[in-house]
Amino acid sequence: xxxxxxxxxxxxxxxxxxxxxxxxxxxxxxxxxxxxxxxxxxxxxxxxxxxxxxxxxxxxxxxxxxxxxxxxxxxxxxxxxxxxxxxxxxxxxxxxxxxxxxxxxxxxxxxxxxxxxxxxxxxxxxxxxxxxxxxxxxxxxxxxxxxxxxxxxxxxxxxxxxxxxxxxxx
Amino acid sequence: xxxxxxxxxxxxxxxxxxxxxxxxxxxxxxxxxxxxxxxxxxxxxxxxxxxxxxxxxxxxxxxxxxxxxxxxxxxxxxxxxxxxxxxxxxxxxxxxxxxxxxxxxxxxxxxxxxxxxxxxxxxxxxxxxxxxxxxxxxxxxxxxxxxxxxxxxxxxxxxxxxxxxxxxxx
Numbered sequence: 001x002x003x004x005x006x007x008x009x010x011x012x013x014x015x016x017x018x019x020x021x022x023x024x025x026x027x028x029x030x031x032x033x034x035x036x037x038x039x040x041x042x043x044x045x046x047x048x049x050x051x052x053x054x055x056x057x058x059x060x061x062x063x064x065x066x067x068x069x070x071x072x073x074x075x076x077x078x079x080x081x082x083x084x085x086x087x088x089x090x091x092x093x094x095x096x097x098x099x100x101x102x103x104x105x106x107x108x109x110x111x112x113x114x115x116x117x118x119x120x121x122x123x124x125x126x127x128x129x130x131x132x133x134x135x136x137x138x139x140x141x142x143x144x145x146x147x148x149x150x151x152x153x154x155x156x157x158x159x160x161x162x163x164x165x166x167x168x169x170x
Numbered sequence: 171x172x173x174x175x176x177x178x179x180x181x182x183x184x185x186x187x188x189x190x191x192x193x194x195x196x197x198x199x200x201x202x203x204x205x206x207x208x209x210x211x212x213x214x215x216x217x218x219x220x221x222x223x224x225x226x227x228x229x230x231x232x233x234x235x236x237x238x239x240x241x242x243x244x245x246x247x248x249x250x251x252x253x254x255x256x257x258x259x260x261x262x263x264x265x266x267x268x269x270x271x272x273x274x275x276x277x278x279x280x281x282x283x284x285x286x287x288x289x290x291x292x293x294x295x296x297x298x299x300x301x302x303x304x305x306x307x308x309x310x311x312x313x314x315x316x317x318x319x320x321x322x323x324x325x326x327x328x329x330x331x332x333x334x335x336x337x338x339x340x
Contacts, residue, residue, distance in 0.1 A: 028198060028207050037198050040218060047213040 018085040027058035034071040076100040115143035188255040197228035204241040285313035
């Protein structure tokens with residue numbers, strides 16, 4: 001019985017956010033990209049969990065944290081089928097699906113060095129048109145270069161805290 | 171009852187490894203550094219979980235995966251108090267504590283460019299002496315430079331699969 005209680009304590013959150021139906025294997029990338037991994041709050045993460053709807057999925061539960069618009073968009077790019085539930089007093093008070101916008105602004109870099117979004121003199125914010133949702137295909141509105149999900153380079157704020165640094169050794 | 175079963179399914183693993191008593195906030199770094207994050211198997215991760223022994227801790231459970239020596243050493247550097255349990259048929263068949271070795275070979279880079287471990291002509295494997303365990307303090311045996319945990323640069327194999335790339339935008 002004691003073990004059971006401990007399990008429930010880990011799994012249930014009293015107030016916060018549940019991100020469900022994340023594409024299998026993307027939960028850790030989402031935590032990194034959204035900066036949620038730096039939270040000091042309780043998080044429970046399931047990776048490659050068996051799912052009825054899809055073959056497998058990831059799930060993230062975070063205590064006391066609600067997502068902002070940027071984080072919702074970042075999730076929609078990585079997992080267009082994800083759902084977000086807001087929890088209060090252990091109950092779901094709101095459930096919504098993430099929505100991939102028709103154009104993605106600022107969140108992604110265009111790696112084409114001659115693209116005007118990379119101009120040093122007059123830098124402008126990047127903007128990509130979503131051509132296809134799944135599998136994702138987006139196009140830079142300036143230079144018209146097309147990107148698949150695995151080719152995307154995300155912009156990211158400098159992390160407050162850098163725990164460890166990894167470098168690829170050749 | 172259905173919910174309860176689902177929870178248990180997520181939490182319990184039939185065969186695999188439980189890494190417990192990870193220093194709070196280090197689970198995701200451990201998954202990244204050890205390459206375990208690329209596993210296609212079921213993983214459950216608790217971050218900032220309340221703990222009796224310490225104030226809070228992280229925990230990782232991975233189905234069907236057993237750690238190798240390198241992974242155990244990487245964990246010992248990031249979380250010297252971590253314990254590793256091997257699971258078979260839902261039962262713990264072996265439990266061990268990670269052991270920080272007195273010298274750490276190859277896993278860490280010396281960032282001192284004039285250190286002979288960085289010599290282009292005659293590159294030699296890095297080797298660090300552990301001066302203090304917690305908080306960690308290590309010293310390069312060649313150039314004698316001293317590093318704290320947050321200053322360490324880990325070597326890492328090129329990841330098989332790169333899901334997304336992040337670049338810091340200035």
